[in-house]
Amino acid sequence: xxxxxxxxxxxxxxxxxxxxxxxxxxxxxxxxxxxxxxxxxxxxxxxxxxxxxxxxxxxxxxxxxxxxxxxxxxxxxxxxxxxxxxxxxxxxxxxxxxxxxxxxxxxxxxx
Amino acid sequence: xxxxxxxxxxxxxxxxxxxxxxxxxxxxxxxxxxxxxxxxxxxxxxxxxxxxxxxxxxxxxxxxxxxxxxxxxxxxxxxxxxxxxxxxxxxxxxxxxxxxxxxxxxxxxxxxxx
Numbered sequence: 001x002x003x004x005x006x007x008x009x010x011x012x013x014x015x016x017x018x019x020x021x022x023x024x025x026x027x028x029x030x031x032x033x034x035x036x037x038x039x040x041x042x043x044x045x046x047x048x049x050x051x052x053x054x055x056x057x058x059x060x061x062x063x064x065x066x067x068x069x070x071x072x073x074x075x076x077x078x079x080x081x082x083x084x085x086x087x088x089x090x091x092x093x094x095x096x097x098x099x100x101x102x103x104x105x106x107x108x109x110x111x
Numbered sequence: 112x113x114x115x116x117x118x119x120x121x122x123x124x125x126x127x128x129x130x131x132x133x134x135x136x137x138x139x140x141x142x143x144x145x146x147x148x149x150x151x152x153x154x155x156x157x158x159x160x161x162x163x164x165x166x167x168x169x170x171x172x173x174x175x176x177x178x179x180x181x182x183x184x185x186x187x188x189x190x191x192x193x194x195x196x197x198x199x200x201x202x203x204x205x206x207x208x209x210x211x212x213x214x215x216x217x218x219x220x221x222x223x224x225x
Contacts, residue, residue: 008151034213043117043201043216044154089153098144098169099212101154 008087010106019077021105023090028071030092034099035064035075039086047075047088077107085109114138117202117217124192125225132187132220134202143185144214146201147171154201160185192224 013019025033031052036044050057050064050073057064063076073090087104094100115136124130136143141162146154146169156169160179174196175189185204189196199221203214 032212036216041218043203043218044214045216046213049213087151093212098156098159099214103153104151106151 008104008106010108012108012110013080015082015109015111016079019075019080019084019107021075021077021088021107023073023075023102023105025071025073025090025092025102027092027094027100028068030094030100032093033064033066033073034091034093035062035073036089036091036101037084037086038089038104044089080107080109082109082111115202115204115215115217117200117220119220120218121221121223123223123225126191126193128192128224130189130192130222132200132202132222134185134187134217135183136185136204136215136217137183138204138206138215139182140204140215141182141207142205142212143179144203144205145169145175145177145185145187146203147173148199148201148219150199158187192222194224197222197224 034049035047038044048059048064061078065074087106089104091099091101118133143160145158147157148154155171157171157173158177160166166177177187199219201219202217205212205214
């Protein structure tokens with residue numbers, strides 16, 4: 001197929017600021033969620049995961065928040081760096097053998 | 112770093128050619144997957160395998176086929192490539208010891224069919 005000009009949701013942040021990337025999921029039965037980072041020309045890389053019995057989980061410079069009431073997931077990146085520039089995907093598992101990926105968000109970090 | 116490798120990284124071929132995309136992992140994972148991803152779009156599962164001699168079709172219909180003769184190897188084949196097959200193909204594997212599916216991805220093969 002042809003490549004067309006696709007308009008990914010884009011978040012532009014200044015280096016050093018905090019970033020918040022949001023994701024809405026559709027299946028209330030989903031009980032496990034993952035955030036992936038995909039840099040240009042590379043495969044997705046695992047960042048952080050969270051189970052549905054948790055509301056918040058922290059990693060190194062990253063925090064994932066889960067709001068099951070409104071089926072919303074967010075990824076917070078503290079002190080965003082140029083190396084954080086990438087497309088970020090959330091994914092959910094609804095007790096099947098497969099992950100379901102959402103549409104990505106492009107994070108652009110400018111100096 | 113995940114030990115999962117895909118070759119070739121880039122492939123440009125003419126319509127009608129038969130191609131095989133290679134994927135190998137050295138982690139001993141039983142489950143392996145193929146995803147198709149168009150530029151800037153989400154990943155769509157096209158094939159997966161629970162282990163040797165197991166292959167299943169994914170959520171997105173694909174004219175490609177896969178085989179799983181060895182645990183570490185999960186090649187994808189297109190018998191007759193067409194321009195509509197132009198896309199990025201991502202291979203992944205997961206550790207069955209995980210309660211849920213934490214996937215490790217290869218770097219992908221960018222396929223262009225002219």
